[in-house]
Amino acid sequence: MKKDYDIIVVGAGCAGSYYARRMAEHGYNVLIIDKSKRENISNDYDIFHFTRKEMEQFGLPMVHEGDGIFCFEYDTVSFFSPYGNYAKSGNSDSTIGMHKCEYIQLLNDWAVEAGAEILYEAEFKECVYENDKIIGVKFEQNGDEFDVSCRLCADCSGKKAVVRRSLPDNYGIEKFELTxxxxxxxxxxxxxxxxxxxxxxxxxxxxxxxxxxxxxxxxxxxxxxxxxxxxxxxxxxxxxxxxxxxxxxxxxxxxxxxxxxxYHRAIYSFVSDGFIAMGDAASLTRPNNGEGCAANLVLADVAVDIISEVMENGSYPTREKIWSVNKEYNKKQGAVFAFMLSALAKAMQHSIGADEYMYKHDIFFTQPILCGNGKSLSISADEIFNMIKYIFSGMASKELPAGELGEMLGGALKGVKVGLHYALYPKTPDKFDNWVKRADKLWKKAGQMSDYFINKQGEKS
Ligand SMILES: Cc1cc2nc3c(=O)[nH]c(=O)nc-3n(C[C@H](O)[C@H](O)[C@H](O)COP(=O)(O)OP(=O)(O)OC[C@H]3O[C@@H](n4cnc5c(N)ncnc54)[C@H](O)[C@@H]3O)c2cc1C
Known part of the structure; x- marks a missing residue:
């Protein structure tokens, strides 16, 4: 281990390994530290999955039958109404199931192959600061304490977000803990x-x-x-x-x-002086299913492009210089995720009868929407006409209660407002405080999916 690095990545999960590999490919000296032993890395559950298309898009190492990592591959998905009476099925992008611990070990080795160093059983303790800016990291390994310098510390420590939560209150990064x-x-x-x-x-x-x-x-x-x-x-x-x-x-x-x-909105700003948070540490998961691995790689790619350029020739990555990571990410996936998270908070709260009715008459729950898996979606005029016709007849027969429909549509509208706000994320940090004030208001109005379950104590039948 050297004493000086360009980048220290805390956490060798999916987010940390990918970011380390990409920055090492750009020629930076990268050290990854993880508190786990190599044999226990990412073993909190066994099987996870990526789509084949995502693995190709991000250039991830591929797995094959019989390699001890690959578990299965499928491409047929079906969605069912609550009583199972109505089904929408189709072929989606191929999904590959893998043993997570073994695949993350492979990603660790993939980062090392590009020049990154990795230390296991090395636990982050705190950042080191000079003139109120991060210039290094203290960590403990086998009872010894180490002090290493860096220009950027990447918090990829998962949902505990150990670096983000240790930063000074005025560092420009939210320090909330997930409840x-x-x-x-x-x-x-x-x-x-x-x-x-x-x-x-x-x-x-x-x-x-x-x-x-x-x-x-x-x-x-x-x-x-x-x-x-x-x-x-x-x-x-x-x-x-x-x-x-x-x-x-x-x-x-x-x-x-x-x-x-x-299952929480991502932190408002991912970056500050010599700092970035990614993956679960930034609360970045897909609002429709809580998956975080591929979703995070979108942010990582934006970060690699911008930060690798900023850090060239020994420059320090200040908050101002790397701010465009926020802007570029939020223009794309950030705005879509914000829309989905906000809209789903209400959309998932309808009754079993309304859900069954919507599946039956292709209202929102249509085959292309449910099974399209990112493929381009086109809805014909006839389909829209039928949707409207059945919405009205459902309200007349009370099979689709007007109140529930109103809640769903109101939720979608709130989602659109939140999404638009993210699409207009400030280009520079000086407008950030005002942007946050409005974002806070919009999220408060949207509520959270968990509010419903707390109020109803889980009655969903
Ligand atoms: C049951 C379940 C199934 C899921 N299935 C999928 C799926 O199929 N597809 C998908 O995309 N997502 C899935 N997810 C979500 C996914 O697992 C996470 O979003 C993803 O693993 C987050 O990756 P990460 O690299 O940000 O964090 P992590 O994988 O949590 O990695 C963080 C690393 O940081 C290390 N660390 C923590 N504290 C310290 C410290 N103080 N010092 C040093 N190191 C530290 C940890 O040891 C760990 O190795 C699932 C989640 C659950 C719970």
């Missing part, structure tokens, strides 16, 4: 069907319950997953309703994994 209101409680049940089946190679989704059934590795036939707001207990209650309302083939649960994933 139970701000995360999804995910429970993965690895199941074996009582009747033997061919390998399960499709994804079934029940959005009403935030539940899905997807392939597994050889230890089980499938994984029955569920994400819930506020607590696992609320999730278990919704799971009981799901089991009552759906006629799934009988099965035994062979293993359960639990974990939480951020």
């Amino acid at each position: 139970e209101k701000d995360v999804f409680f995910v429970k993965l049940r690895y199941i074996k069907f009582d009747e033997p089946i061919e390998k399960w190679l499709t994804s079934h989704n029940w959005m009403f319950y935030k539940a899905w059934l997807s392939p597994s590795d050889d230890s089980a036939d499938a994984i029955l997953g569920m994400g819930s707001c506020v607590s696992y207990k609320i999730g278990d209650k919704i799971f009981e309703t799901l089991m009552k309302n759906l006629k799934l083939p009988s099965f035994k649960t062979v293993k359960i994994e639990c974990g939480t994933t951020p």
